[in-house]
Amino acid sequence: MTAGVDELQRYLEAMGIVLWREGRPGAGSVAAASPEPAPPAAGPADAADVLEGLDWDALAERVAHCTRCELHQTRSRTVFGVGNRTADWLVVGEAPGAEEDRRGEPFVGRAGQLLDAMLRAIDLDRQKVYIANVLKCRPPNNRDPRPEEVAACEPYLRRQIELIQPKIILAVGRIAAQNLLKTQQPLGRLRGRVHDYQGIPLVVTYHPAYLLRAPAEKRKAWQDLLLARQVVREAD
Secondary structure (H helix, E strand, O other): OOOOHHHHHHHHHHHHOOOOOOOOOOOOOOOOOOOOOOOOOOOHHHHHHHHOOOOHHHHHHHHHOOOOOHHHHOOOOOOOOEEOOOOOEEEEEOOOOHHHHHHOOOOOHHHHHHHHHHHHHOOOOOOOEEEEEOOOOOOHHHOOOOHHHHHHHHHHHHHHHHHHOOOEEEEEOHHHHHHHHOOOOOHHHHOOOEEEEOOEEEEEEOOHHHHHHOHHHHHHHHHHHHHHHHHHHHHO
């Protein structure tokens, strides 16, 4: 897929400039820990049945009180998700980092600013997409999520996807892609084509944090964004 010169220049300019901001207008629902007594917790095995039929507010409340894995013992706040709850685009990352854990919002800091620039390059922003993570709680020291943690948290993301009904899922980073697609293939072999997630097209690209460390890969990320945008346009 080849981008026009003007379009590519606009993308590179957007991704090459980190816009430092003190805050960002919030959208959607951000779940935080509550001092109120938690509702009865379900185990991973019956989680999907328990969540079936929950609306956004009820689902956010379940996430806020979740104790299905050990991560609830070390988190500051749960990170439910943010953005347009009827969005065509769903962006799924790995797990909250330290700043996300403090603020209760996914993709903040430098990686979040780069993600914002990537979205702006295809005429999107945080108010037009929904952003969530595979995990709702931060793993200590930003380690990779453990299988049992993903299994415990997966029903929450699945219910969010059911509520949103997006036209495209953009999986950013290896952890998100492998867990959504149930595969161990490396990211380099997963990107560049359209996958299927329960009937929803899914495109894989690099995590913004990786792109900050490897800026030469931004051109490939641009190709991934164009592929995802093409999928959405063809669906309209």
